[in-house]
Amino acid sequence: MEISLIALAVLLLLAFLGLPLGFAMILVGVVGFAIVRNPEGALAMSTQQIVDLSMNFEFTVLPLFILMGAFVHRANLSQELYDAANSWFGHRRGGLAMATVVACGGFATISGSSLATAATMTKVAMPPMRRYGYDDRLATGTIAAGGTLGILIPPSVPMVIYGILTETDIGKLFIAGIVPGILMILLYNSSINAVTWFRPEWGPRAPRIPLRARWPYLARVWGVLALFVLVIGGIYAGIFTPTEAASIGAFGGMMFVLWRRQLSWRTLTDSLVEAGRTTGVIFTVGFGALIFSNFINIAGLPRDLVQMINAAQLSPIGVILLICLIYIVLGCLLDSLAMILLTVPVFFPIVVSLGLDPVWFGIVVIIVVEIGLITPPIGLNVFVVQSMVDNVTLGQIFQGISPFFFASVVGLLLIIYFPIIALWLPNLMR
Amino acid sequence: MSNHSGGGDASGSAFAARWTHRVLTALVSIVMFSMMILTTADVAGRALFSKPIKGSFEIVTFMLAILIFCALPLISWDEKHIKVNLFDHWVPAPILRALNVLWAIVMTVVMAGITWRMWIQGNLMAAGQHVTGFLEWPIAPIVYVMFVLSGLTTIIFAVLVWQKLFQRSTPPAEAQQISAENPGVD
Numbered sequence: 032m033e034i035s036l037i038a039l040a041v042l043l044l045l046a047f048l049g050l051p052l053g054f055a056m057i058l059v060g061v062v063g064f065a066i067v068r069n070p071e072g073a074l075a076m077s078t079q080q081i082v083d084l085s086m087n088f089e090f091t092v093l094p095l096f097i098l099m100g101a102f103v104h105r106a107n108l109s110q111e112l113y114d115a116a117n118s119w120f121g122h123r124r125g126g127l128a129m130a131t132v133v134a135c136g137g138f139a140t141i142s143g144s145s146l147a148t149a150a151t152m153t154k155v156a157m158p159p160m161r162r163y164g165y166d167d168r169l170a171t172g173t174i175a176a177g178g179t180l181g182i183l184i185p186p187s188v189p190m191v192i193y194g195i196l197t198e199t200d201i202g203k204l205f206i207a208g209i210v211p212g213i214l215m216i217l218l219y220n221s222s223i224n225a226v227t228w229f230r231p232e233w234g235p236r237a238p239r240i241p242l243r244a245r246w247p248y249l250a251r252v253w254g255v256l257a258l259f260v261l262v263i264g265g266i267y268a269g270i271f272t273p274t275e276a277a278s279i280g281a282f283g284g285m286m287f288v289l290w291r292r293q294l295s296w297r298t299l300t301d302s303l304v305e306a307g308r309t310t311g312v313i314f315t316v317g318f319g320a321l322i323f324s325n326f327i328n329i330a331g332l333p334r335d336l337v338q339m340i341n342a343a344q345l346s347p348i349g350v351i352l353l354i355c356l357i358y359i360v361l362g363c364l365l366d367s368l369a370m371i372l373l374t375v376p377v378f379f380p381i382v383v384s385l386g387l388d389p390v391w392f393g394i395v396v397i398i399v400v401e402i403g404l405i406t407p408p409i410g411l412n413v414f415v416v417q418s419m420v421d422n423v424t425l426g427q428i429f430q431g432i433s434p435f436f437f438a439s440v441v442g443l444l445l446i447i448y449f450p451i452i453a454l455w456l457p458n459l460m461r
Numbered sequence: 462m463s464n465h466s467g468g469g470d471a472s473g474s475a476f477a478a479r480w481t482h483r484v485l486t487a488l489v490s491i492v493m494f495s496m497m498i499l500t501t502a503d504v505a506g507r508a509l510f511s512k513p514i515k516g517s518f519e520i521v522t523f524m525l526a527i528l529i530f531c532a533l534p535l536i537s538w539d540e541k542h543i544k545v546n547l548f549d550h551w552v553p554a555p556i557l558r559a560l561n562v563l564w565a566i567v568m569t570v571v572m573a574g575i576t577w578r579m580w581i582q583g584n585l586m587a588a589g590q591h592v593t594g595f596l597e598w599p600i601a602p603i604v605y606v607m608f609v610l611s612g613l614t615t616i617i618f619a620v621l622v623w624q625k626l627f628q629r630s631t632p633p634a635e636a637q638q639i640s641a642e643n644p645g646v647d
Contacts, residue, residue, distance in 0.1 A: 048560055049544055049546060049548075049549065049560055049561065049564060050564045050567060050568075051543060051544040051568065052542075052543050052544060053543065054564075054567065058571055074578055078578040078582050081575065082526075085525060085526040085530070085607065086526045088518045088519075088521065088525075090525065091524075091525050094493060094496065094525070095497060098493060275500065275503075275504045278496075278501045278503075279504060281497045281501075282498075303490035303493040304486055304489055304493075306493055307490065307528055307531070308532050308541070310493075310528060310529060311529050311531075311533050311536050312536055312542065312543060315533065316542075366543075366545075
């Protein structure tokens with residue numbers, strides 16, 4: 032116990048002093064393992080981890096989903112999504128903001144990244160909201176919060192990473208994200224409703240579009256829908272494994288760009304290189320995370336934590352609430368990937384020992400990570416939005432975020448107390 | 462692409478660095494593209510003609526290893542590894558500089574260790590004549606490829622140490638920025 036706690040402290044110190052995370056985890060993991068067992072064992076274990084992780088067929092799902100995201104990011108689909116959502120919601124009080132959330136949800140069905148979703152939606156949603164005189168705080172807060180849907184609604188890169196770390200079925204994780212994703216859209220839109228109820232001048236109505244004119248807008252987004260149905264539907268129906276779905280998704284994404292006449296040699300190579308490099312970055316920290324978690328396992332940290340929990344007679348829900356609290360605090364300091372890699376190896380064995388569902392816990396982790404993406408001082412989504420909008424301070428965006436923060440916490444609690452929200456769909460799978 | 466090719470380098474080494482960067486970038490895109498095409502063709506072949514491409518999953522698995530280890534020197538050279546830079550603004554500049562040198566040294570050592578172990582692993586697999594389950598392709602060559610690219614990454618880290626120690630040029634601010642251009646991770 033002591034050695035793993037010391038190791039954890041050293042790891043955090045090294046990371047906070049700027050040693051890249053993957054290398055910090057490899058170093059601490061190898062040294063720790065060598066102290067608990069022996070140096071030769073430590074080296075053999077870590078070599079094995081690196082080779083196994085690099086040559087595991089299951090994990091090819093990661094570069095392929097990242098590639099899909101890289102393609103659709105360049106296909107500029109966001110304008111159509113926004114127009115479609117707008118035709119249905121724009122005339123309501125705060126309607127443009129609601130449309131933004133819905134369009135974010137739509138973009139999330141083909142993107143596995145929150146930052147990409149926030150960045151893309153900033154470009155299309157910010158100008159109209161400004162034109163109609165929306166308050167900057169509401170407008171930017173909406174986009175930053177809506178962007179987090181990118182990782183809750185499948186496909187989702189963090190879910191793949193959670194799946195790899197915990198050997199949880201990636202297909203089930205994806206399917207489990209759908210209903211919570213819809214729930215979050217509803218909660219976000221309720222908070223927009225609440226904000227504009229108190230401050231109607233923050234979100235003026237746009238002109239109503241007649242019902243008949245709305246369908247053509249919806250028809251223009253059929254491609255997004257088709258890709259989602261093909262990829263996620265294929266996983267749900269058991270036609271594709273996640274890896275196969277990812278390759279279809281990547282190929283479909285490329286066809287999308289081609290069909291929209293935006294496929295140049297440059298777009299193609301940029302997407303490929305971006306996906307390859309991101310894969311390299313993620314696997315480097317992945318090596319570290321696996322080596323480190325091997326070390327804390329043989330050092331007995333998970334076992335000791337479970338004993339402590341039993342001794343303290345905490346209820347499973349109490350433990351989960353405690354874990355979430357730790358996550359929300361950590362989310363203020365770490366970015367999402369770092370958080371998942373550092374904490375899941377420690378918390379996951381506890382969750383399993385309590386008999387809780389790994390898929391459900393995955394969704395809980397994703398939602399707390401989402402919250403981390405919008406909480407100060409390190410809220411990456413907020414940084415992205417701020418970097419793309421003129422004359423808006425970080426403080427204003429964080430102010431605009433606060434209702435969405437509460438909405439996320441409500442969503443989190445609902446899913447903790449009613450796991451069926453997440454587990455209903457995956458339980459229907461074969 | 463390379464941010465470090467400027468400065469006081471001898472033109473020969475700058476040339477080598479630029480070309481290494483180009484070749485690796487090209488390799489990454491070729492491998493990535495082939496992975497996508499091969500898996501898609503496999504699924505399509507199985508679904509449409511009930512003829513999967515035999516052993517494609519083993520080829521794709523090899524590609525994954527090559528992809529990761531080709532990307533490794535690139536992201537190391539451009540200093541794109543994931544790090545927490547929460548306190549960078551608070552730490553005095555000279556200390557930050559010293560820390561950066563120290564971390565570059567640590568990464569050189571870790572990477573040298575990985576390189577050494579890949580060599581041993583490759584030898585083990587060659588001696589044990591390990592082959593893949595279906596195509597019965599030998600695994601050792603791939604591990605040797607991982608060894609070579611790890612070695613290249615070690616050299617790059619060593620060069621970074623040298624640059625940070627003896628060159629005045631500050632690292633590109635662009636490398637630290639959180640930009641919307643490469644948002645694949647979160």
